[in-house]
Amino acid sequence: MKTVYVPNYYTRFSCIAAACRHTCCVGWEIDVDREALVRYASVGGDMGRRLAMCIDREADPPCFRLTPDERCPFLNQNGLCDLITELGEDSLCQICSDHPRFRNVLPDRVELGLGLCCEAAAKLILSQTEPFSVVELSPDKAVRERYAHEEMRELDETAAELLERREHLFTILRDRSMPLSDRIRHIFHHSDVDLSESTANAFKSFPQIGAILRDMERLDPAWDTCLDALETLTEDPLCELDRETTVAYENLVCYFLYRYMTADATFWPDAHRTRAAFAVLCTVIIHAIHRAVGGKDLDSLCEIARMFSSEIEYSEENLERLMGEVEDAVF
Ligand code: SF4
Known part of the structure; x- marks a missing residue:
């Protein structure tokens, strides 16, 4: 194993369930996996009838039929999940329990x-x-x-090297004796990203970053307001990080490195450069928007990070586009 x-x-x-202001039970497609379908088919009574009515089995993959206002049909008016309250947490389909x-x-x-x-x-x-x-x-x-069924293999040389590099970047980021902007410059240096004019244009101008993000699929009108604010910033994106003493941005770079600088990235040439640059760019964008909209505290920063993630990370198309922009910029 x-x-x-x-x-x-x-x-x-x-999960904070009913206290959540942006519940994942509204506005997202919810696929129902095969094991859950089998379990749901054996449920009797009112809940069994409800399950039969609320699952679109013809869809590929099968999914819950959302209400006209895009709510999961099992999300009740108290913000709680009827499947959990009536059948227990183990009844959830894979996507909901994950x-x-x-x-x-x-x-x-x-x-x-x-x-x-x-x-x-x-x-x-x-x-x-x-x-x-x-x-x-x-x-x-x-x-x-x-x-248990996952077959164990050894990492190939390229993947092993990429993960070793990632571990090294975590070590750089953990060194709080240096300002974060210096740690980021070290990251670029260790990842062979050249910050000179010709190779890092994506990091040079907020209006340019804003225009790229505006050209993508957008979900929440509040995101447009964030982009309006972003496009008004004129300073060097990296130098502003110096003013921050919070470790929240360090945590963000680590999050993006851990999630995206991984073995599947080795399909792409020079993944160690592009994924390190991507992790930094995402953090810089979140930081810049937070500053541009006048955010003052950790709560407002969390909200900008959440919105960035939902607009960019959780749209396959937008994620690929932003990664593509980073690849173009660092080559
Ligand atoms: S987004 Fe979903 S998992 Fe996260 S706190 Fe809200 S309801 Fe819970």
Whole structure:
């Protein structure tokens, strides 16, 4: 069985359910996996009838039929899930029990993390004061069963080198004796990213970054307001990080490195450069928007990070586009 690794804060996550202002039970398609379909087919009574009515089995993949205002049909008016309250947490389909967790399955291990698009996860990730590290999870029975069939292989040389580089970048980021902007410059240096005129244009101008983001699919009108504010900034994106003393931005760079500088990135040429640059660019954008909209505290920063994640990270198309822009910029 593959060993499961997680960020050091991972096990402290818990969903805030009815208190969540941006619940994942509204506005997202919810696919129902095969095992859940089998379980749901055996439920009797009123809930069994409701399940039969609320699942579109003809869809590919099958999914819950959302209400006209895009709510999950099992999200009740108190903001709670009827499936959990009536059948228990184990009844949830895979996507609901996973969210907001993500997983990267590597040949020799599984890496789990928490996605920033969830406001409770964003708060947990950004408020960490303990430096980021990747730790082994003591898997419970469900996790062990889930990964029992995963075939173990050795990492190939390129993937092993990429992960070694990532670990080295975490070590640089943990060194709080240096300002964060210096640590980021070290990251670029160790990742062979040249910050000269010709290679780092994507980092040079906020109006340019704003125009790229505006050209993407956008979900929330509040994101447009963020982009309006971003386009008014004129300073050098990196130097502004010097003014910040908070470790929240350090936590953000670590989050993006852990999530995206991973074995699947080795399909791309020079992944160590492009993924390091991507992690920094995402952090710089979040920082800049927070400043541009006059954000003052950790709560407002968490909200900008959550919105960035939901607009960019959780749209396959937008994510690919931003990564493509970074690749163009660093080559
Ligand atoms: S977004 Fe996060 S906190 Fe909100 S309902 Fe979903 S898992 Fe819970």
